[in-house]
Structure formats: structure tokens, C-alpha cells
Amino acid sequence: MLLEGRRALVTGASSGIGKATALRLGAEGARVAVNYYSDKERPDAEAVAAQIDPGGANAFAIKADVGSEPDVVGMVGECQKRLGGLDILVNNAGIEKEVPTLEMPLDLWEAVLRTNLTGAFLCLREAGRLMAAQKGGVIVNMSSVHEFIPWPGFAHYCASKGGMKLLTQTVAREWAPLGIRVLAIAPGAIATPINDFVLDDAEARHRVEAEIPLGRFGRPEEIAAAVAWAASDQAGYVTGTTLVVDGGMSTYPKFT
Ligand code: BGC
Numbered sequence: 425m426l427l428e429g430r431r432a433l434v435t436g437a438s439s440g441i442g443k444a445t446a447l448r449l450g451a452e453g454a455r456v457a458v459n460y461y462s463d464k465e466r467p468d469a470e471a472v473a474a475q476i477d478p479g480g481a482n483a484f485a486i487k488a489d490v491g492s493e494p495d496v497v498g499m500v501g502e503c504q505k506r507l508g509g510l511d512i513l514v515n516n517a518g519i520e521k522e523v524p525t526l527e528m529p530l531d532l533w534e535a536v537l538r539t540n541l542t543g544a545f546l547c548l549r550e551a552g553r554l555m556a557a558q559k560g561g562v563i564v565n566m567s568s569v570h571e572f573i574p575w576p577g578f579a580h581y582c583a584s585k586g587g588m589k590l591l592t593q594t595v596a597r598e599w600a601p602l603g604i605r606v607l608a609i610a611p612g613a614i615a616t617p618i619n620d621f622v623l624d625d626a627e628a629r630h631r632v633e634a635e636i637p638l639g640r641f642g643r644p645e646e647i648a649a650a651v652a653w654a655a656s657d658q659a660g661y662v663t664g665t666t667l668v669v670d671g672g673m674s675t676y677p678k679f680t
Pocket of ligand 1: 567569570611
């Protein structure tokens with residue numbers, strides 16, 4: 425097992441890539457805090473924790489809005505109490521909603537930046553404080569191919585992921601002397617609930633598949649596998665960079 429005894433927190437872990445990641449880290453021997461956003465997601469998060477460890481000693485669900493400073497301080501404090509520290513943080517929580525920029529309301533812009541970027545910052549800072557005291561840890565930020573591919577209708581989302589890229593690189597430099605690695609993973613189109621608006625529409629689905637040399641959406645487990653490796657000692661020399669896992673989408677297959 426890659427992560428025997430490691431203590432991990434995965435945000436937004438009640439579904440999609442976060443869920444697959446929590447399950448994979450658990451399967452690799454980690455003890456996992458399974459973060460979820462609201463009471464609506466609670467049963468799903470509890471099911472993820474129970475799947476990792478039905479006894480509950482090595483996995484538990486924990487509610488927090490990653491965009492709220494008191495929530496994040498409370499959540500990381502709880503991890504400290506229940507796990508004795510944190511070795512791995514996966515900043516996965518994220519939202520998106522298509523809106524042309526000319527019509528983008530400020531509150532939607534702010535909501536996306538708050539969860540995707542400020543949330544990642546708050547979790548990273550709080551977990552980083554624990555990791556600095558422990559003299560070690562790994563932070564994996566769930567970015568996107570949209571940290572470098574522009575996406576019309578998603579300016580807020582692209583801004584959040586572009587911000588995440590330089591957050592990752594900057595903090596990787598700051599914290600390398602503390603023994604903390606900070607890196608990002610950039611999934612392409614993955615079959616998760618965030619993409620239901622495309623997956624449920626055959627024409628839109630084919631349009632996206634045509635953008636992917638491997639010809640299909642990725643599976644959440646294929647991202648989780650990358651996270652498990654990135655968080656393990658096998659990736660001990662990897663920091664300050666983004667690992668792209670996108671079926672080749674970022675080779676721009678339509679460009680001839
Ligand atoms: C988005 C997906 C999108 C993919 C590729 C991801 O960051 O969450 O909705 O399909 O990028 O465009």
C-alpha cells in the first residue's frame with residue numbers, strides 16, 4: 425500500500441473525483457477525513473467514510489464550507505484532534521456554472537472564486553500550519569485543464585483554476601524548505617456529477633468526446649490514482665507543478 429498510516433483530508437469528497445480520491449487513499453492505507461459541504465451531502469459523505477472503514481476509526485465525514493474561515497479552522501482542528509495531524513490535503517471542492525461574461529452577476533463570480541480558490545487557500549493555510557509543525561506533508565490541489573485552456577462561458581471558473589496554478593507554484597516554493605510538497609492535478613473531462621449537463625445531452629457529449637484523443641470521458645478513479653501517487657513517497661521529488669490527466673485533451677486535437 426502506498427499510503428499506510430498517512431492522515432488525509434479530502435475536500436468535496438461526497439461525490440465525483442473527491443469521493444473516488446477518498447476511497448482510493450483509504451484503500452492505500454490512509455486514514456481519511458471525508459469533507460462535505462452541507463446536510464444535503466451528509467449521507468453520501470457518511471457512506472464514503474463507511475466504505476473506507478465501517479468501524480469509523482480510520483475514516484469519518486466532516487462538514488465544512490471551505491470558503492468559510494471559521495469552518496475550515498474548525499475542520500482542520502478536528503483532523504488534528506481525531507487523526508493527530510495531517511500528512512495529506514487534497515483541495516478538491518469546486519463548483520462551476522456556465523454564464524457568458526457579459527451577463528455574469530457579481531455574486532456568481534464571487535461564489536466560484538470563493539469555493540474554488542479562496543477555499544483552496546484557506547484549507548492549504550490551515551493544513552500547512554499543521555504540516556509545518558510536523559515538518560512534512562503533501563498538498564494536492566485539484567485544478568483543471570482550464571488552468572491553461574480558456575473556456576468561453578466559464579471565465580470565473582478559469583480565473584479560479586488559473587489562480588490555483590500560481591497559488592500552487594508560489595506556495596510550493598515557500599514551503600519546500602519546510603518539507604511540504606505542493607502540486608496540482610489537472611483533470612480533463614471526467615464523468616462526474618459536475619458534468620451531468622453534458623453527459624445527459626448526447627450531442628454535447630459527442631462534442632466533448634471529439635476534443636479528447638482517447639475518445640472518452642475519464643473516470644474519477646483515473647484521477648484518484650494520480651492523486652494517490654502524487655501524495656505518496658514515490659512522488660517525493662515532485663512539487664510546484666501540475667500533472668495533467670486529460671486523455672490528451674490539452675494537445676488540442678481539433679487544431680490542424
Ligand atoms: C470541468 C469540466 C470540463 C472539463 C474539460 C473541468 O475542469 O469541471 O466540466 O468538462 O474541465 O473541459
